[in-house]
Amino acid sequence: MLRLSRARTPSAQMACPRDGVLLARRGYIFARPLSQAAAQPQFDFPLVRRELFEAWSRAEARTVSGRAARQATYCNFTYLDAERLYASNSVSWHWLDREMSSNFAGETGAVAIYHGALSAISLRAAFAPLPETARTFAAAHMEAEGQHLALLENTVPVSKRTRLLPAWRTAGWALGFLPTLVCGAPGLYRTVASVESFVEEHYQQQIIPLSKSGECPELVRLLTHCCADEVHHREDALKQLPPGAGGPVAWAWGALVKTGSRVAAELARRI
Numbered sequence: 206m207l208r209l210s211r212a213r214t215p216s217a218q219m220a221c222p223r224d225g226v227l228l229a230r231r232g233y234i235f236a237r238p239l240s241q242a243a244a245q246p247q248f249d250f251p252l253v254r255r256e257l258f259e260a261w262s263r264a265e266a267r268t269v270s271g272r273a274a275r276q277a278t279y280c281n282f283t284y285l286d287a288e289r290l291y292a293s294n295s296v297s298w299h300w301l302d303r304e305m306s307s308n309f310a311g312e313t314g315a316v317a318i319y320h321g322a323l324s325a326i327s328l329r330a331a332f333a334p335l336p337e338t339a340r341t342f343a344a345a346h347m348e349a350e351g352q353h354l355a356l357l358e359n360t361v362p363v364s365k366r367t368r369l370l371p372a373w374r375t376a377g378w379a380l381g382f383l384p385t386l387v388c389g390a391p392g393l394y395r396t397v398a399s400v401e402s403f404v405e406e407h408y409q410q411q412i413i414p415l416s417k418s419g420e421c422p423e424l425v426r427l428l429t430h431c432c433a434d435e436v437h438h439r440e441d442a443l444k445q446l447p448p449g450a451g452g453p454v455a456w457a458w459g460a461l462v463k464t465g466s467r468v469a470a471e472l473a474r475r476i
Contacts (some may be wrong), residue, residue, distance in 0.1 A: 264299035310473035317377030319347030322337035401439035
């Protein structure tokens with residue numbers, strides 16, 4: 206068992222305002238923003254990073270073959286030793302590390318999707334202009350996804366991020382560009398609705414077990430905030446779709462996007 210003797214280090218204490226009302230839908234937990242101010246709550250990033258580190262420490266201590274456990278057998282393995290080991294590239298990833306890597310990749314790809322969509326909208330302006338609402342939709346959602354990415358940049362260590370980020374940026378850009386260029390605004394809205402349906406499920410697969418166990422409450426609050434935004438994005442995209450925009454082709458495209466998202470998320474957990 207890994208034994209940690211904790212060094213005395215200052216911990217940041219910040220007031221965390223309520224970010225909405227927790228609701229249950231299909232067994233999921235998410236926050237409905239009460240106002241624009243509530244939709245952008247303040248998070249205690251040092252606390253979230255501490256929660257992630259301590260979750261890794263507990264998981265590593267349970268791993269008999271873990272490097273930290275082997276070192277603890279032969280020396281007084283201190284809290285600072287464990288922190289340095291956690292930040293290195295040589296240690297194993299555990300469940301929460303893999304999920305956070307996937308989250309980081311997903312938000313990176315989401316920003317790229319809207320970059321690609323805006324590029325397609327600008328290109329189409331010369332021969333088949335789209336309504337201004339499509340540009341406004343893409344720009345507003347890209348800003349929200351950029352805020353999510355900034356939250357994760359403040360919490361996920363560089364050593365716990367997937368090495369496939371360049372591929373995620375390229376694939377995300379193409380996923381936003383191609384359907385918008387070919388199918389116009391309906392292609393953009395259908396793609397966003399499909400991606401966000403997957404993202405909601407993805408976040409809930411982390412929020413629910415963490416909430417039940419009582420682990421990482423500040424991280425849960427951050428993930429719940431992001432998930433609420435993703436739900437809003439999906440509902441906004443579905444609302445923008447014109448009547449009769451469904452059909453076999455739209456269903457097949459949505460299924461393909463969801464399947465591709467699942468495969469990409471799994472790769473981000475592993476590499």
